[in-house]
Amino acid sequence: MGRVLVLGYGVVTYIVVLAVFTYFAGFVADVLVPKAIDDGTVGPWPRALTIDLALIAGFALQHSVMARPWFKRLWTVFVPESAERSTYVLLASLQLALTMWAWRPLPTPIWQLGDGLVAGIVQCLAASGWGLVLVSTFAVDHFHLFGLRQVVDHWLGRPPHEPEFRVRGPYRLVRHPIMLGFLIAFWAAPTMSVGHLVFALAMTLYVLVALELEERDLRAQHGAHYDGYKSQIPRLNPFARR
Ligand SMILES: C[S@@+](CC[C@H](N)C(=O)[O-])C[C@H]1O[C@@H](n2cnc3c(N)ncnc32)[C@H](O)[C@@H]1O
Secondary structure (H helix, E strand, O other), X not given: OOHHHHHHHHHHHHHHHHHHHHHHHHHHHOOOOOOOOOOOOOOOHHHHHHHHHHHHHHHHHHHHHHOOHHHHHHHOOOOOHHHHHHHHHHXXXXXXXXXXXXXXXXXXXXXXXXXXXXXXXXXHHHHHHHHHHHHHHXXXXXXXXXOHXXXXXXXXXXXXXXXXXXXOHHHHOOOOHHHHHHHHHHHOOOEEEHHHHHHHHHHHHHHHHHHHHHHHHHHHHHOHHHHHHHHHOOOOOOOOOO
C-alpha cells in the first residue's frame, strides 16, 4: 500500500474508533444515544439472552485471538505491518458497533437509584471510569494503541516505533487501569437492568480471561522486568496488599 493510502486509512480508522468508543460510553451509561443498552423492542427473554451472550462471546473471541502475537505474525503476511494495529482496532470497533446494534434489551430492573444524591454519585463514579480509560491510554501510548503512530512513522519513512513498557500515571497504581476503568463504568449504574447485569457479568469474565492472556504475552516480551512490576503493583485493585 502507498504511504499516503496507509496514512489515510490509519487516520480514518482512528476517527471511527473514537466515534464507536464515544457511542459505547453513551450506550452503557444510557445517555445521549438513540439506542442504549436497555432500548429496543422487548422480545422473549431466552432469545434475547442467547443473542446477547453470543454477541459478547463473538466480541471476546475476536479480541482475544487477534491480540495474540502468533495471530499478528500470521496475518501480517496479508496486512502491511504499518497498518496492522489500525486494522485490528478497526475490526474490533466494528465488532463492538455490531454488538451494540444487535443488542436485545432485558429491561427488568435489578436496582434503581432514582435521581437523588446516591444516583449522582454513582454516575460520577461511572464517568471517572471512562476518564480513567482515556487517561490510561495516554499513560501507555495512546497513538500507538490506536495505530496512528505506526501509520505516521510509515508515512515519514521512519523505522517502526517499538512499544515501550511504561510504568507511569495509573500504571503505578494497578497493572491494568484501562480494564479497571471499563469495569467501573460497566458496574456503576444508577439503574441496573437484567440486560445491563448480563453485560457487566459477561464482560467482567472476559476481562479476567483477557488479562491472563495479556500478562502471559507481557511476561514473554519483558521477562524479569515484568515479574518485578507484577510483584510490586496489584492487578486491578489499587488497595490490594502488595
Ligand atoms: C488495550 S491495552 C490494555 C492495557 C492494560 N491491560 C490495561 O488495562 O491498562 C493492551 C495493550 O497494552 C499493552 N500494555 C499493557 N501494559 C502495558 C504497560 N505497562 N506498558 C506498555 N504497554 C502495556 C499490552 O501489551 C497490549 O498491547
